[in-house]
Amino acid sequence: MQNRISIPIGPQHPLLKEPLSMMIDISGEKVLGGSMRLGYVHRGIERLAEQRNYIQNVLLIERVCGICSHVHTTTYCYAVEALLGIEIPPRAQYIRALMCELERIHSHLLWLGILAKHVGLETIFMHAWHDRESSLDIMEAISGGRVSHAANQIGGVSFNLDKAQAEMIRSTISNLRTQVEGLLNVIETEPALHARTQGVAPVSAEMIRQYCVVGPIARASGVDIDLRRDDPLPPYDQLEFKVITHADGDAWARTLVRAQETRESLNLCDTIMRDMPDGEVLVRAPRKVPPGEAIIRSEAPRGEVFYYLRSDGSENPARVKIRTPTLSALSMIPAQLAAIQVADIPVVLAGIDLCVACADR
Amino acid sequence: MIEELFFLLVFPGMTFQVVCGLGFEWLDRKLLAMFQRRVGPPWYQPLADMIKLFSKEDLLPKGANEMVAAFLPLLSLSAVLTAGLYIPIAGFSPVSFEGDLIVILFLMSVPTLAYYVAGIVSVGIYSILGGGRSLLQFFSYEVPLLIALSGPAILARSWSVSGVMSAQAGLGPFILFQPLGFVLAMVGLIGKLKRDPLDIPKAKSEVVGGSLTEFTGAKLAFWHLVMNVQAIVGIFLLVNLFLAWPQMLHPLLTAGIFLAQCLIMILILSTTSSVFARLRIDQLAGLGWRILVPLALLQVAVVILMGV
Amino acid sequence: MTKFNLQSMIDKIEDATGTPGEVYDGINNDETIYIEPDQLVDVINILRDHFDCIHLTAITAQQREDQHDTIEVMYHFWKGRGITLLMKLPTSTPQLTSIIDFLPGADFYEREVAEMFGIHYTGREETPPLLLPDDWQNGPPFIGREENDAE
Numbered sequence: 001m002q003n004r005i006s007i008p009i010g011p012q013h014p015l016l017k018e019p020l021s022m023m024i025d026i027s028g029e030k031v032l033g034g035s036m037r038l039g040y041v042h043r044g045i046e047r048l049a050e051q052r053n054y055i056q057n058v059l060l061i062e063r064v065c066g067i068c069s070h071v072h073t074t075t076y077c078y079a080v081e082a083l084l085g086i087e088i089p090p091r092a093q094y095i096r097a098l099m100c101e102l103e104r105i106h107s108h109l110l111w112l113g114i115l116a117k118h119v120g121l122e123t124i125f126m127h128a129w130h131d132r133e134s135s136l137d138i139m140e141a142i143s144g145g146r147v148s149h150a151a152n153q154i155g156g157v158s159f160n161l162d163k164a165q166a167e168m169i170r171s172t173i174s175n176l177r178t179q180v181e182g183l184l185n186v187i188e189t190e191p192a193l194h195a196r197t198q199g200v201a202p203v204s205a206e207m208i209r210q211y212c213v214v215g216p217i218a219r220a221s222g223v224d225i226d227l228r229r230d231d232p233l234p235p236y237d238q239l240e241f242k243v244i245t246h247a248d249g250d251a252w253a254r255t256l257v258r259a260q261e262t263r264e265s266l267n268l269c270d271t272i273m274r275d276m277p278d279g280e281v282l283v284r285a286p287r288k289v290p291p292g293e294a295i296i297r298s299e300a301p302r303g304e305v306f307y308y309l310r311s312d313g314s315e316n317p318a319r320v321k322i323r324t325p326t327l328s329a330l331s332m333i334p335a336q337l338a339a340i341q342v343a344d345i346p347v348v349l350a351g352i353d354l355c356v357a358c359a360d361r
Numbered sequence: 362m363i364e365e366l367f368f369l370l371v372f373p374g375m376t377f378q379v380v381c382g383l384g385f386e387w388l389d390r391k392l393l394a395m396f397q398r399r400v401g402p403p404w405y406q407p408l409a410d411m412i413k414l415f416s417k418e419d420l421l422p423k424g425a426n427e428m429v430a431a432f433l434p435l436l437s438l439s440a441v442l443t444a445g446l447y448i449p450i451a452g453f454s455p456v457s458f459e460g461d462l463i464v465i466l467f468l469m470s471v472p473t474l475a476y477y478v479a480g481i482v483s484v485g486i487y488s489i490l491g492g493g494r495s496l497l498q499f500f501s502y503e504v505p506l507l508i509a510l511s512g513p514a515i516l517a518r519s520w521s522v523s524g525v526m527s528a529q530a531g532l533g534p535f536i537l538f539q540p541l542g543f544v545l546a547m548v549g550l551i552g553k554l555k556r557d558p559l560d561i562p563k564a565k566s567e568v569v570g571g572s573l574t575e576f577t578g579a580k581l582a583f584w585h586l587v588m589n590v591q592a593i594v595g596i597f598l599l600v601n602l603f604l605a606w607p608q609m610l611h612p613l614l615t616a617g618i619f620l621a622q623c624l625i626m627i628l629i630l631s632t633t634s635s636v637f638a639r640l641r642i643d644q645l646a647g648l649g650w651r652i653l654v655p656l657a658l659l660q661v662a663v664v665i666l667m668g669v
Numbered sequence: 670m671t672k673f674n675l676q677s678m679i680d681k682i683e684d685a686t687g688t689p690g691e692v693y694d695g696i697n698n699d700e701t702i703y704i705e706p707d708q709l710v711d712v713i714n715i716l717r718d719h720f721d722c723i724h725l726t727a728i729t730a731q732q733r734e735d736q737h738d739t740i741e742v743m744y745h746f747w748k749g750r751g752i753t754l755l756m757k758l759p760t761s762t763p764q765l766t767s768i769i770d771f772l773p774g775a776d777f778y779e780r781e782v783a784e785m786f787g788i789h790y791t792g793r794e795e796t797p798p799l800l801l802p803d804d805w806q807n808g809p810p811f812i813g814r815e816e817n818d819a820e
Contacts, residue, residue, distance in 0.1 A: 005486065007486050007487070007490070008486070029642060029643070038799055038800055039798070039799065039800040039801060039802060042800040042801070044810070047810060047811065082697055082698075116638075119638045119639060120557055120558060120560070120564070120637070120638040120639025121637075121638045122393075122397065122557075122635065123396055123397050123635045123636065126397035126398060126399060127397070127398065130398055190638070192558070192637055192638030193638060195638075195644065196638060196639075196641070209723055209724065210723070210772060210773055210774060211773055211774035212723075212724055212725050212726070212772070212774030212775070213774070225724075230749065231750075231751075292695070292697075293695050293696040293697075294696065294697050294698065295696055295697070295698045295699045295745070295751055295753070296698065297726070297747070297751070304726065304747075306726045306727050306745065308696075308727070308729050308743070308745070310731065312733075312734060318731070318733075318734065319729075319731040321727065321729040321731070323726055323727035323745075323778075327777055327778075328774050328777070330777070331773070331774055331776055331777045332774075335773075341641065341643070342490075343561075343564075343641040343642060344641075360800055361800075
């Protein structure tokens with residue numbers, strides 16, 4: 001009879017991109033449960049935001065997370081603009097959405113590589129990250145940064161797209177689409193990936209609702225929520241796209257949902273580029289924000305991002321509350337880990353697509 | 362005396378095998394990089410890695426047995442180097458005797474068991490887990506490997522590798538007679554070398570580094586050398602047992618053919634490494650006992666009937 | 670399950686607890702109801718039973734600069750539209766009932782609000798720190814902020 005031992009995963013571990021501490025109890029090759037401790041990347045951003053003015057906060061908020069930095073600043077800027085009572089020009093809205101979708105593509109391709117690497121398919125990891133470079137190249141060409149773009153300003157975006165850049169974006173997206181289709185083909189037919197992910201750690205829709213989980217994890221268990229459709233920020237209310245859901249809720253469903261969402265995002269990028277109206281990209285915004293409270297929600301690559309912003313009339317915000325999607329996904333991990341095998345731990349953790357910096361803020 | 366020392370230390374002994382081992386590592390990494398759209402390391406990389414490792418601090422966790430931990434890689438290295446002595450290189454074999462195949466197989470198991478003991482003795486949670494997994498894996502692939510490798514011996518009516526090779530001179534390469542045995546032997550070799558898809562004992566995402574998690578410095582350099590020499594000795598063995606060629610040719614041509622055969626084997630190993638995903642330990646155990654062993658027994662039965 | 674309707678929500682709160690909630694319209698986008706802290710569990714039950722709404726997005730706590738003796742706590746729900754429950758707690762004894770028995774997802778939110786604002790949750794054993802280090806000595810970071818800012 002094998003006895004119970006506790007293995008630590010983290011704070012440093014090949015499985016984790018960011019520090020997180022988990023103690024997992026195992027007996028032989030079976031996992032019995034685990035506990036978790038966050039806070040290794042806690043920078044106190046909510047508190048820091050109260051000590052800087054609204055314009056400085058755009059740059060601070062960008063650093064909540066490296067992978068989904070743009071959607072954080074987008075949500076924050078929309079919240080400030082709601083308090084100011086201004087509306088940004090349509091072209092700026094479209095550019096913000098374009099960057100959001102590019103970010104979704106790069107985040108999902110990153111995640112795909114990590115999952116493949118943990119299963120042992122290093123070749124898919126290398127190919128996925130090679131393709132991801134195309135989307136990062138677009139973001140760098142138009143905004144100047146690969147992951148921290150400083151694209152948003154209060155009142156609009158900080159750059160415009162000229163004809164040459166628009167053409168470059170269209171052709172890169174079309175190349176990327178061919179590559180991604182090839183990758184999706186491999187994933188959907190690769191038997192080893194099926195064997196490692198099918199039936200692993202299924203999560204029921206009821207558990208999703210009880211743990212308030214959002215994003216691709218929820219959609220993979222059949223819970224149909226997507227804030228781009230349910231509470232759209234402009235211009236998503238004018239764009240057509242499909243929300244991908246799968247019913248099984250196991251690691252394979254989570255893989256499929258994210259893989260197919262990448263394809264949808266590529267289509268959305270095309271739609272955005274096609275429908276982008278002309279005009280300016282920035283309106284002048286006053287420095288002092290009138291007192292008030294605003295709540296804005298948006299869909300990051302990992303799910304629902306929630307911002308509560310309160311202004312007391314001065315140059316600094318009085319309260320910025322950020323809630324990121326990974327926080328609820330993390331709370332579900334101990335429940336998910338019960339009764340799986342040790343070899344499935346990487347698949348389960350990778351399937352959650354952790355962004356611990358988001359959760360810790 | 363001088364001749365014996367030459368065979369022992371230079372060719373086909375220590376120096377030759379170490380050089381071949383490092384060459385194997387380079388070729389493997391370069392091929393992997395090609396499959397993954399990367400550039401890959403330059404030819405001297407494995408040697409540079411080894412030299413760099415020798416300059417690193419050599420320490421173990423508290424409670425680990427330093428002496429045993431230092432002894433194990435050296436024991437494994439001597440075992441595989443000795444095993445390599447009995448295997449003909451391009452037909453040239455200074456030492457051989459009836460039954461040396463058995464000795465080679467025994468010596469090749471020493472590193473696996475030493476790997477397990479290394480995990481236990483270095484007292485880290487991941488080392489112990491990795492060591493346990495390596496023993497589980499050993500039970501799954503070793504039996505089909507041994508059965509598959511006895512096929513050529515039965516067909517050649519000789520338990521010496523040189524004997525098997527000379528038998529092929531008359532009958533033709535044994536892969537034609539027992540292709541299934543060759544495939545099973547390849548699977549067994551992948552398991553013995555702990556390569557993808559059978560690198561379960563050192564799966565980075567699950568057990569960090571397996572048995573060797575806590576090893577650093579010179580000890581780790583020797584372990585890497587053991588892995589490389591083990592790989593090259595395994596390749597030589599399989600080439601001799603299944604792919605031999607008539608010996609009546611010019612020695613340079615024989616050497617060239619032998620080299621080509623080894624390169625093909627390395628290509629097969631690298632391709633399977635980059636294409637397949639890692640198996641789970643229970644999937645491997647199922648595969649080993651439910652599929653590989655019956656197939657191996659079937660192959661040997663066919664071989665016995667053929668020989669009759 | 671009916672679609673969320675603010676007036677019917679207020680009526681149901683009055684039916685269940687005797688005191689109607691007050692509509693608070695300070696926040697754009699969300700329907701906000703101001704309730705008493707001890708009505709919390711009842712109101713959440715109404716949300717779940719009548720409107721099938723259990724998606725808790727966040728628990729926000731804040732202290733207004735001109736009201737240092739109260740802590741405002743907001744529970745943000747989502748069902749087709751944002752629904753926020755607003756409560757005011759006294760700074761000296763901030764206490765709330767924990768809801769993790771029927772909503773396990775609230776665990777992390779409660780722990781964060783407990784360590785950042787010093788709110789005490791009844792009905793659960795303890796609230797271990799979530800984001801702050803284990804040896805944090807300086808008390809809730811968001812309370813008494815002028816002293817904390819100096820660090």
